[in-house]
Structures are given as structure tokens and as C-alpha cells.
Amino acid sequence: MGARLLGGATAAVLVFGGLGAIGAAAAPKGPGPRYTAGAAGAGDAYFPFAGNGGYDVQHYDLDLDYTPPAPAPAPLEGRLDGTATIDLVATQDLDRFNLDLRGMEVESLTVNGKTAAAVAPPMAGAEVDGAAYWHVQDDDARVWELTVQPRPKLKAGQRATVVIQYGGVTTQPEDIEEALYGWVTTRDGAMVASEPDGSMTWYPVSDHQTDKASYSFAITVPEGKVAVANGIQPKPEETADGLTTWYWDAPDAQASYLTTASVGDFELRETRYSSSGVPIIDAVDLDLAPNRLATTNASLARQADMIDFFENRFGPYPFTAYGSIVDDDDIGYALETQTRPIYSTQAGEGTVAHELAHQWFGDAVSPERWQDIWLNEGWATYAGWMWTEEAGGRTAQQSFNAWYAPARTPAYWQLQIGDPGPMGLFATQVYNRGAGTLHALRVEVGDEAFFEGTRLWLERYDDSAATADDFRAVYEEVSGEDLDEFFETWLYDQVKPPADWVQP
Incomplete structure (x- = not known):
């Protein structure tokens, strides 16, 4: 998401x-x-x-x-x-x-x-x-x-x-109490998320x-x-x-929730390629407002560079193609449909990096149970932090600090991101504490083991689904550490994690 x-x-x-x-x-x-x-x-x-x-x-x-x-x-x-x-x-x-x-x-x-x-x-x-x-x-x-x-x-x-x-x-539906999802009928077609x-x-x-x-x-x-x-x-x-x-x-x-068949007044743009040869096919709504079109064009122009960067960190892009669907209808979110994420109203650079990272985390390797959705959203958010650093913005550590440092209410920390409940799947904590968990894990095991574990996770469970327990086992394997306490603290403790895993 x-x-x-x-x-x-x-x-x-x-x-x-x-x-x-x-x-x-x-x-x-x-x-x-x-x-x-x-x-x-x-x-x-x-x-x-x-x-x-x-x-x-x-x-x-x-x-x-x-x-x-x-x-x-x-x-x-x-x-x-x-x-x-x-x-x-x-x-x-x-x-x-x-x-x-x-x-x-x-x-x-x-x-x-x-x-x-x-x-x-x-x-x-x-x-x-x-x-x-x-x-x-x-x-x-x-x-x-x-x-x-x-x-x-x-x-x-x-x-x-x-x-x-x-x-x-x-x-x-009229007076809908839930977000628009599934086959979402629009005046010019359908946005399918x-x-x-x-x-x-x-x-x-x-x-x-x-x-x-x-x-x-x-x-x-x-x-x-x-x-x-x-x-x-x-x-x-x-x-x-x-x-x-x-x-x-x-x-x-491909998981069923990642399928799309969107219909609209799109410009289907000529195929471009990443340096590794991944074809990129974009569909952009002809009715985007000029300022949103400019933002979208600048963001989509960086997709090939993003693929190159993530391939260097995570391993080969896992599918036959990539690209984006940008619709002028606002459903309130973007979604990482496999090979062709959808964006409503515009595609910002940070969101494009997020949805691209999902192709590895969530699409190639999916959560075996929905309670482990932090493996999707935490990874995509953390990959976005990494891309911001690569693009010359703040470092991943600074992004972590910006999330970790502010005072928050006890209610914020009470959500267990390792089991957020069906009503908490898309809570902000799942995204940001999920990303914080991964950065803290990187600090705990060191860069070499962290990226070795990342690649092993993606290789071992490619084209399938796995659990948070499987994820912990991979990192215990590459680090030689017992990580039970670490994951209990970051995924389930209902208080702010201590600064033990936080670099200054």
C-alpha cells in the first residue's frame, strides 16, 4: 500500500x-x-x-x-x-x-x-x-x-x-464506510486496487x-x-x-490482491528500460492537473534509477516488467499492484520508491498471514528512507531519528505491529515502526549481515509467502544471534522501544 x-x-x-x-x-x-x-x-x-x-x-x-x-x-x-x-x-x-x-x-x-x-x-x-x-x-x-x-x-x-x-x-456505494477498493468504478473507467x-x-x-x-x-x-x-x-x-x-x-x-485491470483515458507511454533490461511501461491519465502531471513526470523519470539502486541492495528485479498507472481519480492511496503500481491523482517520488520496493517485499515475497503485513509496509517504507539517502536527502539514520525522537502518546506505542488486528493493517505504526524495526535490526546485526539476510530472505521465499517467524530465522542464521528479545521488543511490546538499538 x-x-x-x-x-x-x-x-x-x-x-x-x-x-x-x-x-x-x-x-x-x-x-x-x-x-x-x-x-x-x-x-x-x-x-x-x-x-x-x-x-x-x-x-x-x-x-x-x-x-x-x-x-x-x-x-x-x-x-x-x-x-x-x-x-x-x-x-x-x-x-x-x-x-x-x-x-x-x-x-x-x-x-x-x-x-x-x-x-x-x-x-x-x-x-x-x-x-x-x-x-x-x-x-x-x-x-x-x-x-x-x-x-x-x-x-x-x-x-x-x-x-x-x-x-x-x-x-x-453511497455513504461508504470503508475505503474504495476492488473494482472501483470511475466516471472515465475503473481504478482497480x-x-x-x-x-x-x-x-x-x-x-x-x-x-x-x-x-x-x-x-x-x-x-x-x-x-x-x-x-x-x-x-x-x-x-x-x-x-x-x-x-x-x-x-x-502473483498474489490475487496484486492484480489490476484499470481502465481510463490514459496515455500509454513508450517502453523504457532500466540498465539491467527491465521494461518500464507507464499509463498516465490525460486529465491530470498540470502541476500534478509535472510531479508525476519527474517521479516516473527516476524509476529506472530506482530499479538499479534496489537491485544493488536487494538482488535482481523479480518480474518481467515494471511501470505505473497514474489516474486522476482519488481513491486516497497508492497500491503496489504487481509490475504496475497504481497512483491516484499524482505519483510523488517518495511514493514511487515505496511502491517499487514492494515488488521485492510484498509481491515477490508475500506475508503468509495478514498479521505480518509489517513485512510489506515496513520494508517499503525503509527502502524509501534508503532511496532518500541515495538521492542526496537525509540519511536512513536521520529518517529513523525523525520518527523515533518525537514524544508520542502511549496509545501510539500500544499497537502491536506484529499483530495489529484486521482494523490496524494500514495504521501508520505498521509503516513507520516497521521501518524503525528494520533500521534497528541493521544496527543490531551490522550492515554485512543485514544485507546478506535481505538477499537470503528474498531468494529463499521468492514467488511464495512467509511469516515473521521465518524472517527472524533468516536473520538469526546470517548473524549467529538469538533475536527473540529483539523482535519481541520491536513488534509486540506496547511501549516505546528502548534506545539500546538506536545510534546517536
């Missing part, structure tokens, strides 16, 4: 995810395979219904048709229709399994070319939504599950292709970062609109009958 943080009433975005777990069906008795239902969630304590169990998605192919809202004063409503082709592998003998989907109506669903059979609803109050599937929705518990029963059943290790046709009206569990608003998905997959996109919009997604363009856009289809391919493992 970007440097402009969610706060106040907007933080209610974090209630999505559910309040409990849907139990699996009882396994049949007797000899032979014991087919059961895949879990209705990935097991995250903060978002129990995000993600699903029983299978591992390999690839999503998303064929989307989007009609943006008509000009004002028409209602701010668009129309999204899609076909999602999902390639997955069963990890257990499956009688049925779930996908996450909300706000969309399913028109058809097949597994390996055969219509999925209806199943008994896995929770009270579920409603039948057609003959081919059950669509489970419990708005009070914030649960949105699409339960699929394949016939024949799936055996562990078996590959399957699920094809779902779906669609619905997209809008922005899905952290933590908003991808389910625009395609059926196992919506948790422990189930990464590759992606391909074909996005059809009215001629004149530009659609931008993750990765690279495998072929040029095609226009016919007043519609243009844009193609994007993201072959690297």
Missing part, C-alpha cells in the same frame, strides 16, 4: 473476510478414496473466508468486457462481464470446492467441460442461484463463496479447468496470497479507452466495431 495511508472511517475496509469458517463435509465411510470438501478459507486469522482449500490455482485467464458509466449526471454505474478460465490442481480428493466472488452474478460454470452439479449449501441460509452451482452469501458475516461440485470428483494431483461466465453492475481481499469483486478467485498464480488478460472497452493490467503486452490491441481489446500477460507467480 502506498505512502498515503487509510485512516478514520475508511479503515472499515478490513471487515471483509468473515467471522468464522465453513466446515467441510463429512468424509464417506468405507474403502476407497475419501472425497471431502475443500476448506472455505485459507486459514488466515484476519480473513477466515479469503482464499480456499483443496486446490492450488496455476493460472487465471480473464476475458473481460467493460462499459464505463455514461457522462454525468448519469449514475456512476458501469457494466462488467467476464469469462474466467481457471487452471488448478487438486491437493486432496475433492467432492466440492469454493471460489471467492461477490457482487457478480454467475451465468454458467463448467469443470473440465462439464456443467458442475448442484450441492447442498454448506451453511444455513444459502440460496440456490441456478441449477449448476450454489452461490453462498451471508452479508452479516461478510461471506461470499461460490461452491462448485465437479462430477466426476477430483482426485489429489488431478488438473482441472474451471470456466465461469459472470457479470454485473459496478458502482461506488484490491488489497486485501477485493479481487473477488471482479473475478472468481482463491483470494489469498498463499495461492499465487500466473495471469493473462483480454480486456475489451469502448474505442478510445485504454485498459492496463499486470505484466507485458504479448500483442498489440485490436479494434473493431467501436471496441478495443487490450492484451496483457503476467507470467510470474
